[in-house]
């Protein structure tokens with residue numbers, strides 16, 4: 001057993017658990033975006049940053065940081081609130097998020113985070129990049145305008161479905177999710193059409209064709225349900 | 234008690250935010266008790282007046298007239314409110330922002346230089362539709378496409394009573 005403190009409260013944890021998992025059990029809310037139960041933590045979005053007081057105030061992503069004996073974790077503070085809001089604003093400024101015009105309006109984790117973190121406007125200048133849509137797949141669509149590069153689709157495809165269709169191309173803000181080596185998704189010989197990537201996607205970047213906005217409700221929890229039922233190695 | 238001098242302005246937006254304002258229904262009576270609407274698309278006044286206490290601006294800054302008016306309004310109004318998503322983020326008018334302005338003009342008018350549109354009476358199209366705060370300091374943001382009458386009232390009522398409005402959670406939902 002490991003003992004640590006989260007927001008001043010002493011908690012016990014098992015070796016190998018992450019700060020986020022322990023915080024969740026202790027009822028402490030930490031916002032997350034790229035983290036999804038059932039997938040490996042990537043530490044990609046940084047929204048789950050916490051401060052470790054006795055590590056000189058270092059900021060670490062709680063979803064990807066294993067607990068250590070005696071850690072003194074700050075999960076919620078004005079500083080963290082401001083940092084998280086700024087990170088969120090970067091995500092909104094990076095691509096084209098026009099919620100009124102989006103398939104995921106009302107069912108979007110990014111939009112929910114904006115409400116939770118008090119983001120009533122984006123203080124950073126918008127980039128307004130020109131980005132394509134891939135509508136070649138028979139059942140699903142991919143709209144790069146709404147993608148936050150969280151990687152949940154890529155992991156769902158490789159770790160859960162085992163198809164390894166999806167990956168990233170490019171770097172930095174120019175990174176794109178793509179099927180196989182950049183071919184249209186609909187032409188992919190590896191995609192099984194399972195839809196796990198779509199269910200795992202937190203935003204309107206991946207969506208089901210032929211469904212209205214009001215029906216476009218995702219079930220990201222199915223990825224954990226599927227992996228839990230698997231026999232452990 | 235002196236009535237609050239309130240103005241509403243319509244830039245590059247669909248007028249949905251103003252429709253939502255009219256949806257205040259019977260609350261408009263309480264509004265009229267405490268405030269005077271000194272300038273608005275629904276008031277026949279041509280010049281933006283001096284000494285406005287609160288201005289609600291709907292729409293993005295889409296052309297040179299909006300730009301000029303916004304700069305003038307900022308000097309004449311004490312509290313400037315970005316009213317609805319187009320004013321807050323650029324929203325639907327900003328759908329054109331990734332495309333070059335010339336391409337948009339050519340697609341819509343068949344020419345990059347439509348007569349009258351680039352000079353004289355008709356204001357010039359800006360290269361991109363901007364949220365208000367990209368041009369002037371904004372005091373409050375009232376998101377929503379459109380913000381519901383309930384949300385508008387949650388914001389406006391404290392303002393009418395001289396209090397600070399505090400919107401959070403579901404009341405700042407975009408879209």
Ligand code: SF4
Nearest residue numbers: 097098099102108204
């Ligand atoms: S993906 Fe979410 S945040 Fe982005 S436009 Fe769609 S609803 Fe809004």
Ligand code: SF4
Nearest residue numbers: 157191192194195197
């Ligand atoms: S539908 Fe399934 S196989 Fe195809 S890209 Fe998505 S997760 Fe991979």
Ligand code: SF4
Nearest residue numbers: 147148150151153201
């Ligand atoms: S498509 Fe969706 S799940 Fe994949 S990286 Fe983009 S936002 Fe994340």
Ligand code: FES
Nearest residue numbers: 043045046048063
């Ligand atoms: S949720 Fe931890 S970095 Fe994204």
